Amino acid sequence: MRLGFTLLLLLLVPGLGLAQIIRRSIPDKLVVLTFDDGVSTHATAVAPLLKKYGFGGTFFVCEFPPDFADKQKYMSWEQIKQLDKMGFEVANHTLTHKHVGKLTKDQLIGELDALEARCAAYGIPKPVNFAYPGYAIHPQAYEVLGEKDYHFARIGGDRAYDPTRDHPYLIPSYTTLKDNREVILKGLEEAKYGKIVILTIHGVPDYAHDWVTTPPALFEEYLNYLRDNNYKVIALRDLDQYVDWKEAARVIALPGR
Ligand SMILES: [Zn+2]
Secondary structure, rough: HHHHHHHHHHHHHHHHHHHHHHHOOOOOEEEEEEOOOEEEHHHHHHHHHHHHHOOOEEEEEOOOOOOOOOOOOOOOHHHHHHHHHHHOOEEOOOOOOOOOHHHHHHHHHHHHHHHHHHHOOOOOOOEEEEEOOOOOOHHHHHHHHHHOOEEEEEEEEEEEOOOHHHHOOOOEEEEEOOHHHHHHHHOOOOOOOEEEEEEEEEOOOOOOOOOOOOHHHHHHHHHHHHHHOOOOEHHHHHHHEEEEEHHHHHOOOOOOO
């Protein structure tokens, strides 16, 4: 009897832990669109298209140096504010696109705070999600994000996100490029059995960094594919409905810890 009870507990407890991370059953074909670097075509091309398709999206903005003032390359803060008004998420990519491992703790806090202050100045809600500039990670960043109560932090990695295994400060994404259509289409098939596919998209096209450009025709092909195959396309902040990030951060180990 006692042995049976112990076995029952062993069987149930890990399951209970997972149940606490997962707030609501994650549907198949759940996709998160994220857009990096505050580039001009996010305002001029991407946002209107997302509206047309009824899709959500998260824009990880910064004042990318040295050309932030060049509005052919980058959005103005007025344009970023419009993204928020259109119902999209504006999130933190540091103020000046600094790799987190190259900053002291105070400098990283300063970069995050400065971006939050810009948002506040333009009436944009305080960002709660983060994307690592250059996909560069560092243990110090996990600490800072935790202290600042950030929910999710996105990396690269070209694989699907498993909320029961991936720490919320290391959630992977697929990066769209001009020549990796097969990788992306195959990746989208991974959005099932509790996994979520997150895409990282730079400019459409990208006038600042050609090597991460996504051609407009290819981007629209992805949007058509998502619509025609009944994907649910959301912003990163919408993951809060499905994933208890605090519980996930508590129970999932970080590397090097
Ligand atoms: Zn970036």
